[in-house]
Amino acid sequence: MAGRKTGELLLKAHKVVKTFGGLTAVKEVSLEVRAGEIVGLIGPNGAGKTTFFNCLNAIAGPTSGEIMFAGHSLVSQVSPATRLLVFRLGALFALLSLLWLPLALGVVWPETFFRLEAVLALSGLAFFRIYLLKPLSHFRAWSRLLLLIFVLADGLWAVVWLWRSPDFAEVGFFSLFPFYPLLVPGALLILIAAPFFLLMFNLPRVREAFGQHLRADVITALGVGRTFQNIRLFSSLSALDNVKLGRHCRTRANFFGIVLALPGARKEERDSAEKAAECLRFVGLGKQLESRAGSLPYGDQRRLEIARALATEPELLLLDEPAAGMNPTESAGLINLIRRISQAGIAVLIIEHDMKVVMNLADRIYVLDHGELIASGTPAEVRSNPLVIEAYLGAQHAAAQA
Amino acid sequence: MLTAIFEQSSLFLQQLVNGITLGSIYALIAVGYTMVYGVIQLINFAHGEIYMLGAFLGFSLLSGFFGFGLPFGLAVAVSVVVCALAGVLLDIVAYRPLRRAPRLAALITAIGMSIFLQNLALLIWGGQIQSFPQHTIPPFLGEPALLLGDVVVSWLQVVILTTAIFLMLALHLIVHYSRIGRAMRAIAQDKTAASLMGVDVDRVVSYTFALGSGLGGAAGILVGLYYNAVYPTMGYFAGIKAFAAAVLGGIGSIPGAILGGGILGLAEVFGGGYISSSYSNGIAYAVMILVILVKPTGLFGRQQRDKA
Numbered sequence: 001m002a003g004r005k006t007g008e009l010l011l012k013a014h015k016v017v018k019t020f021g022g023l024t025a026v027k028e029v030s031l032e033v034r035a036g037e038i039v040g041l042i043g044p045n046g047a048g049k050t051t052f053f054n055c056l057n058a059i060a061g062p063t064s065g066e067i068m069f070a071g072h073s074l075v076s077q078v079s080p081a082t083r084l085l086v087f088r089l090g091a092l093f094a095l096l097s098l099l100w101l102p103l104a105l106g107v108v109w110p111e112t113f114f115r116l117e118a119v120l121a122l123s124g125l126a127f128f129r130i131y132l133l134k135p136l137s138h139f140r141a142w143s144r145l146l147l148l149i150f151v152l153a154d155g156l157w158a159v160v161w162l163w164r165s166p167d168f169a170e171v172g173f174f175s176l177f178p179f180y181p182l183l184v185p186g187a188l189l190i191l192i193a194a195p196f197f198l199l200m201f202n203l204p205r206v207r208e209a210f211g212q213h214l215r216a217d218v219i220t221a222l223g224v225g226r227t228f229q230n231i232r233l234f235s236s237l238s239a240l241d242n243v244k245l246g247r248h249c250r251t252r253a254n255f256f257g258i259v260l261a262l263p264g265a266r267k268e269e270r271d272s273a274e275k276a277a278e279c280l281r282f283v284g285l286g287k288q289l290e291s292r293a294g295s296l297p298y299g300d301q302r303r304l305e306i307a308r309a310l311a312t313e314p315e316l317l318l319l320d321e322p323a324a325g326m327n328p329t330e331s332a333g334l335i336n337l338i339r340r341i342s343q344a345g346i347a348v349l350i351i352e353h354d355m356k357v358v359m360n361l362a363d364r365i366y367v368l369d370h371g372e373l374i375a376s377g378t379p380a381e382v383r384s385n386p387l388v389i390e391a392y393l394g395a396q397h398a399a400a401q402a
Numbered sequence: 403m404l405t406a407i408f409e410q411s412s413l414f415l416q417q418l419v420n421g422i423t424l425g426s427i428y429a430l431i432a433v434g435y436t437m438v439y440g441v442i443q444l445i446n447f448a449h450g451e452i453y454m455l456g457a458f459l460g461f462s463l464l465s466g467f468f469g470f471g472l473p474f475g476l477a478v479a480v481s482v483v484v485c486a487l488a489g490v491l492l493d494i495v496a497y498r499p500l501r502r503a504p505r506l507a508a509l510i511t512a513i514g515m516s517i518f519l520q521n522l523a524l525l526i527w528g529g530q531i532q533s534f535p536q537h538t539i540p541p542f543l544g545e546p547a548l549l550l551g552d553v554v555v556s557w558l559q560v561v562i563l564t565t566a567i568f569l570m571l572a573l574h575l576i577v578h579y580s581r582i583g584r585a586m587r588a589i590a591q592d593k594t595a596a597s598l599m600g601v602d603v604d605r606v607v608s609y610t611f612a613l614g615s616g617l618g619g620a621a622g623i624l625v626g627l628y629y630n631a632v633y634p635t636m637g638y639f640a641g642i643k644a645f646a647a648a649v650l651g652g653i654g655s656i657p658g659a660i661l662g663g664g665i666l667g668l669a670e671v672f673g674g675g676y677i678s679s680s681y682s683n684g685i686a687y688a689v690m691i692l693v694i695l696v697k698p699t700g701l702f703g704r705q706q707r708d709k710a
Contacts, residue, residue, distance in 0.1 A: 057598060220600035232595040234588045244581070245588050249600025251581050255609055258580045259572070269580060312600050 004070075004315070006036035010347050011056075011316055016065035018048070018055055018371075025051045027371040028065070033316060038338065038348045040362035040379075042355075044391055048371040049351045050229055053318050057219045057226060070315060072222055074214060159191070221249040225314030227305040229321045229351075235294025239285060239304055242293050243276035246311030276311055283307040283337060299330040303337065310341070317341060319350040323357045331357055359383070367391065412552040417675040418668075423559045423628070425667025426566035430621035431644035432651070432659035433573065434489075434614030440590045440654040441610045443505065447512040448492055450641015451519035452615045456485045456622025457632045458527055464538040467527070474540055482619045489615025490608045498604065516641070523634040531633045539627065562624045569617055570660060577656065582609050590654070643670075643686065650690045652703025661701060665689065 004010070011033040018026040026048045033039045041049050055062040056074060067074040225246075234242050251272055253265035280286055283303040288296060293304060302322055309317055319338070323331045331354060338361055342348055352358040358365065359379045367375040367382055369391040375382055382388055431453055438446045462468055463477035472480065496515045500508045548555040577583035585606045588596040597603050625640065626632045647666045651658025666686050673685025693701065 059594065059598065215602070216594075216597040217600045217602050220598060226598060228595070232592055234591045234595070236591065237584070237587055241584055241587075245584050245596070245601070246599050248581055248585055253581055255582065255612065258576060258582055259613075261575070265580070272581070308599060 004035040004345070006034070008035045010035050010070055011349070012068045013052075013056070014066045014068075016052065016055055016062045016067060018051055018060065019063045025371050026055065026062070026368075029366075029368065029371075029373050031366055031373070031376075033347050033349050035315070035347055036342065036345065037363045038342050038350065038361050040358040040365040041349060041351045041368065042353070042358055042365060042382075043368035046370075047368040047391075049368055050320055051371075052368070053226065053320055053351065056318065057224055058214045058216045061214075069219075069222060069224060074219055074222075074224075217249060220312050220314075223313065223315035224318065225309035225312045225316070226318035227302075227309050227320055227322060229324065231301050231305055233293040233301055233304060233308070235292070237293055238290050239280060239293050239296065239307075240273070240276055240289040242304060243279050243307050243311045244272055246279070246308040247272040247276060250311075250313055276307075279307040279311045280304075282310065282340070284333070299326055299333075302326070302334070306337065306341075310346075314346060316347045316349060319348060319352075321351055321353060323352055323354040326354075335360055412550075413675070415550065415553045417671050419553065419555050419559060421668035421671035422664070423562050423667070424671055425664035426563050427621050427625055427628070427663075428640075428644050428647045428667050429660045429663025430566055430569065430617050430624075431640060432647040432663045433570070433656055434618040435645050435648040436651070436653055436656060436659040437586075437610050437614045439648070440656075441586055442497070442501070442589075442607055444497060444508050445512065445645070445653075446492075446497075446611075446614075447509070447641065447645075448496075448515035448519055449489075449614065449618055450637035450639075450644070451516050451523075452485055452489055452492070452637070453618040453622040453625075453640055453644075454523060454632075454634065454637030455488055455519065456481050456619025457626035457636060458523055458622075458634075459484055459619070460623035460626055461532055461534060461632045462527070465532075465535050471538070474538070478620075478623055481623055482616050485619025485622070486612040486616035489611040489618070492615075493608055493611040498607075516638075520634050520637065527632075527634065529634060531631050533630045533632070534627065543627070558627060562628060565620065565624065569620060573613065573617065573656065576613065582606060586610055639683075643683075646687060646690045649700055650693050652700030654704075655700070655702035658700055658702030665693075 009032060011031075013029060013031045015028040015030055016026055017024065017028055029048075029052060031039075031041075041052070043049055051060070054060040055065075056067060056069075058074065062075060065075070234245065237245070251268050253262075253268050256262075257265035277286070277289060280289060283306055285296075285300060285303055285307060288300065293301065296304060306317075306319070306322065322338070323334050326334060335357055338348060338350070348361075350358065350361065362379055364377065365379055365382045366373060367385070367388050369387075374387045374391060375385045377385075431449065434449045434452070435446060438444055438449070459481035460477055463472045463480055464474065465471065471477075492515060496511050497508055500511060543556070543558040543561065545557055546554045547557045547560045577586060585596065585601045586609070588599070588601060589603055589606055593603055621640075622637075625636070643666060644663065647662035648659045649662070650665060651660070651662025653659075666689065669689040670682045670686040673689075674682030677685060697703070
C-alpha cells in the first residue's frame, strides 16, 4: 500500500519485557514482521500474546526492550521522571504568566503596546499558555517555538513591571486588587525562571524529553491497525459510522471548519464516507452500511472490526483471534479475507487459537508460552517442534510422541 | 361566555409562548451538561457558571465595562467564543488531571470550580444586579412581533427561539455528520478502542467542552436580555434547573436534554400561571420527580451497562 518492497523489515521487536508488579507477562520476546508477510503468534491461554499486542500500540507500553516500526520507535523514549519535570516547569511558567491577568483586566496603561497585550491577555492569552501544557506534555516541536515567544514576552513584562511598579501603585485598580502584592515577587520569579526556560532548549536531558512520547492514536496514525479479542465495536453507531471513525486519523478538518461547515470539511466528509463504504465492501458488508453495529451477526461484527482497522490505512494489521467463535464456513471466509488483505500489501500479525486457520495462512509462526518465545519458523517446523507439543499437550504427551 | 373562553385561551396561549421561550433556554444549557456527561461521565457543575459568564461578557462588551463597547451582534459572537474557550480551559485546568482519578474527585472539583467562578465574577463585576443599558440593545427587540388578540410575542422571544432552534440544528449536524461528532459518540462508548482507532481523546473532549460551553454562553446572553438582569449567582439556579432538565430527558442524550428543557420550562410557566407563581420552581421539580419515578433513566436514557 505504501509502496514497500516485499520482504522489507516492517516491525522489529527486540527483547520486549512487560511486567505487572512482580509478574512477568512477556519475557524478552523478539519478533520480526516483513512487508507482505502473514505472521502467526500462537501459544496456550495466558501465554502473553495479547499483552504483547498491547505493548505494540502503547496501551500498556513495554517495561523494557525496543520496538521499531518502519523506522519509528514505538516505545516512548521519555522517562516518566523527565516528563514530569518538563511538565511541572511548563505548568509553573503558565501559572506565572497568569500574574499579568490583573494588569490586563485594568486596561489602564497608556502605552498602545501594553493595551494591545492587555486585550490579548483578556481574550485568552492565559488560556493559550495553559493550553501549551498539552503539546508540551506530548513534546511536539512547534510547542518549543511558542514557549520561547512567551518566555521572551514575559521577561519583557517583568522588566517593565519592576522598573515602573511605583508608578502603577498609584493607579487605583491595582492597589485594590488583592493579588497586587504578588506582582513584584512574581515578576522577580519570572526573571529568574526565564533563563532556565531558554536553557531548556539546549539541555540534553530536556532535548531528549522533547524527543518522543507516544499515545495509542499516534501509533495508529503511523500505520498500525488492530482488532480485538473480545469485539469492541461502537455498538450503537452504524456500521458505516464505525468505519468512518477509522478514517479519523486520516482526515484533517478542524473544529472551525466543522462548526462553520466550510466546503473543505464537507468534501472531506463525503470522501471519507466513500472510502469507508469501500472498506465495508472489501470485507463483504457492502449491504449493511446503515445497520447498527451491535445488531449485526457475530461473524459480521468480526469483519466490521477488520474493516474499521483497514480504514485507518495500516501498513501492519494486528488481528487478535479473528476466528474466535466462528464456524468452519465463516472461518474459511475469514482465511480468504486475510489473504486478500495481504495481497493488498498490508502485513498481518495474527494471534489465533484455531490451528487450521493459522497453519493455513501464516508464512511464519512464533510460539509463546508463559511469556517466553519457545519456537519460531514455518508452520511445518513449528508443528513438529517437541517444545511446542509440550506446551500445548503437556510433557508426557511429548515424550510419548518422541 | 364566549369572551370568557377567549380570555382563558389567550392566557393559555400566552403561557405557552412564554413556556416555550424559557424551555428553549433551559434546553440550551442542559445540552452542555448532557454532552459532557455522555463523553466523560462527569457532571460538570461549573457549567451554570459558564452560562453566567456568557451573560456577564455580553453585558460588559455592550455596556463598555472593559473600556470599549462592541456592536450588538459582534458582542454576542465574542461572548460565545470566549465562553467556549473558557469551557476548554476549565477542562484542561480542573478536569483533565483527574481523568483517571475516582469519579467523585472530579465531581467535587466541578463543585469547587463552580464556587470559584462565582466568586471570580463577584470580584470582577460586583454583587449587585446589573442591567443592560437601554441604548445598547437594538430597540426592536422589545416590540411585539406578533399580536393575536391579547397574546403578545415579542421580537426578543422570536430571536431567542430561532437562535435556540438554529443552534440545536447545528449541534445535531455536528454530532451526527462530522468527524469530531463521530469521535465524541465513539469515546462515549469506549475510550480505549477509540484511541486505538486513531482518535486523540483529549482533543475531542476539549471540543465537547467548547461546544457545550458555547451553547451555555449563548443561553446566558439570551437570558440576560430576557430578564434584563445579570448577577453572579444567576448560574447556580439556572444550572441546577438545566441539570434537572438533562436528568429528566435522560442524561447523556442530546434529544433528551432538549425535550427535558422544554418540559421543565413549560411546567414552570404553567405552574406559575395557573397554580401559584411563588411555587413555580417547585412545580417544575415535581414534574421532574414524577418522570424519574416512572422512568428512572429519564425519557431517552438507556440502562447503563456496568463495565466489569
